[in-house]
Amino acid sequence: MEPNAVENIAVVIQLSVAPVFLLAGIAGMLNVLSIRLGRVVDRARIVEARLMSEPQSGHISTLQEETSGLWKRIRLVNWSLRLFVCAALLVCLVIVTLFLAELARMNLSDAIAAQFICAMTLMIGGLLLFLFEVSVSTSRIRRGIVEILDTDE
Numbered sequence: 001m002e003p004n005a006v007e008n009i010a011v012v013i014q015l016s017v018a019p020v021f022l023l024a025g026i027a028g029m030l031n032v033l034s035i036r037l038g039r040v041v042d043r044a045r046i047v048e049a050r051l052m053s054e055p056q057s058g059h060i061s062t063l064q065e066e067t068s069g070l071w072k073r074i075r076l077v078n079w080s081l082r083l084f085v086c087a088a089l090l091v092c093l094v095i096v097t098l099f100l101a102e103l104a105r106m107n108l109s110d111a112i113a114a115q116f117i118c119a120m121t122l123m124i125g126g127l128l129l130f131l132f133e134v135s136v137s138t139s140r141i142r143r144g145i146v147e148i149l150d151t152d153e
Contacts, residue, residue, distance in 0.1 A: 012102045016095045019116075026088045026123070030081065033130065037077045044070040069140050076133035083126035090119035 047070060051063040094115045101108035 008102055009099075012098050016098050019091045019094050022091050022119075023088055026084055026091065029084050029126070029130075030088075033077055033081045033084065036133070037074065037081065040070055040073045040077060044074065066140070069136065073133050073136055076129050076136065080126045080129035080133065083122045083129065087119045087122035087126065090115050090122065094119065 044067060047063055047066050051060065051067060054060050054063060094112055097108050097112050097115060100106070101112070
């Protein structure tokens with residue numbers, strides 16, 4: 001390799017550091033979402049088991065409502081995970097494209113920009129779904145607390 005080629009590759013490596021940090025951030029979000037999904041699935045299994053063995057018809061509707069809310073949360077987290085994984089794949093593609101552009105001596109800046117914009121759009125979607133799932137979760141908790149306080153009076 002020529003000295004100039006080594007310098008060019010070094011510049012590409014420097015350019016790819018920012019997307020690598022972005023991948024680390026996405027990995028953190030995937031970790032949070034995976035843990036959240038596991039907890040919601042565990043809770044859904046518990047509620048569904050209680051639903052099958054519940055003798056009081058008054059409690060069945062409450063358990064069915066909770067099950068419905070839990071499955072809504074599962075879908076939201078699942079889609080958020082999917083969007084973040086797709087964003088991570090696009091960020092990886094950005095890094096690969098940076099290196100291919102340098103090695104092939106081609107101007108792929110439009111493709112790199114488009115991939116990065118798509119990755120950011122997917123991350124925005126994933127974050128919005130995460131925010132919505134948290135809202136569903138907290139509203140259900142709030143509703144449960146109100147129901148408990150109303151029955152105590």
